[in-house]
Amino acid sequence: MIRSLRGMNDTLELEDSARFSYFIQTATQIAKNYGFRFIETPQLEETALFKRSVGESSDIVGKEMYQFIDKGENDVCLRPEGTAGVVRAFVQNKYDRQETTQRLFYHGTMFRYERPQKGRLRQFHQFGCESFGESNVLEDASLILMVRDIFNALGINFTLKLNSLGDQNCMPQYRDKLVSFLDQHKAEICEDCQRRKETNPVRVLDCKNDKCQTIYANAPKLMQNLCEGCDNDFKTLTSLLDEHEMAYEIDTHLVRGLDYYSKTAFEFVSTEIGAQSAIAGGGRYDRLVEFLDGRPTPAIGFAIGIERLMELIKMPEVNREGYYFGAMDENAIAKVFKLGMKKRKSNKVTIGYKARNLKAHLKAADKANASYCAILGENELNNGTIWVKNLINKTESEIAQDEF
RNA sequence: GUGGGAUUAGCUCAGUUGGUUAGAGCACUGGUUUGUGGUGCCGGGGGUCGCGGGUUCGAAUCCCGUAUCCCACCCCA
DSSP, rough: OOOOTTTTOOOSSHHHHHHHHHHHHHHHHHHHHHHOEEOOOOSSEHHHHOOOOOOOOHHHHHOOOOEETTTOOOOEOOOOSSHHHHHHHHHHHTGSSSSSEEEEEEEEEOOOOOOBBBBBOOOOEEEEEEEEESSSSHHHHHHHHHHHHHHTTTTTTOOEEEEEOTTTTTTTHHHHHHHHHHHHHHTTHHHHHHHHHHGGGGGGGGOOOOHHHHHHHOOGGGGSSSSHHHHHHHHHHHHHHHOOOOOOOOOOOOOSSSSEEEEEEEEEEEESSSSSOEEEEEEEEHHHHHHTTTTOEEEEHHHHHHEEEHTTTOOOOOOOOOOOEEEEGGGGHHEEEEHHHHHHHHOOOEOSSSSOOOHHHHHHHTTTSSSSSEEOOOHHHHTEEEEEEEEOOEEEEEGGGGOO
């Protein structure tokens, strides 16, 4: 038997696909309410795009990309995340030459070559929003509140973690401070942190090792080393969130794994889904557009991991809908099919193709979740009527076939 | 890439110190003697017990190998 590839699943369980489309529908509506419009970008892109945007130092680029050479000798890559492609499209379509703010949302398949576990797949889906051209911190607040709206609409519990990563004025200075701090504790920190110190020092703060964490409790905090602009923006952001009753937790160790983030960084986490608890992550990336050859354009975005939400989404109750048609006599099947087809012009209809007794039909109607069970038996065939039972209030009636 | 756990019916799982035709619940399906469901009762189909070796008179059960899945680390949505 041929099986699907590791970490690549089918979504065919009825419940799962219903949840999936319910999520897309809900998130799409809310994104539109916030002024975003849909963009679809290719799943395959030039490898260089991700190297330059996500960053060579990230694990995603370092070891998780589905990278290959195509038949035209192009170095290409299945997209590991959505932002890079959207930014590329933004620049390629010259939206960076316009003054107007562009707000775009997307959803689709992403690929990362990782060992699968709960909440992590090799092929997975993200829903994301990217806003270009707006440096006002109101936009940061707006996006965070939008994620909240989406999760609230779906009945999902979460906590929000918030941090500021600074900008090109304060981050490099802070990084130097941190590196010299790490140098002082060189002998005590773990191997991973030794490596991080060289590749992306800020990420040591995120280390899970208890001993490291004890040491980093005394490390210089970026929050206390922000330049005036970043500091003001962060304060404005938190007061905006307060004003809109959005609870948050300042987490100075929240370091997003992708190189392109600056200033506002946030993560929505759930305590109900195992180790992979981040259900949405985002932040500002004011330099990325110029890294990808566009005119300097401030930008901010987020992505939601759809699979991680699947077991958290509270679905609205499904109500009975439409008709079930059945025949109790071989001779009635053709007529039942005809009546059912007519009804399909305006209703959801399930038609039973086999002559069966009434009980069996009622069972089938119930299973089809129909509101009405419409039956043609010997009696009805003779009378030119159809027997209809309302499965919700259990009333029955005989209706002339012509009027049905 | 590194650990740990699992693999028996479509699904969730039992299976006693190795011993006859491998079980249950759910699901599916048929009936329930005059045409009434979701909630009664009776019946039915469906398993080379992940795969390959080995030990044994005999293996779902013991040993070795292998594959896959899951969970966790790393990292991330």
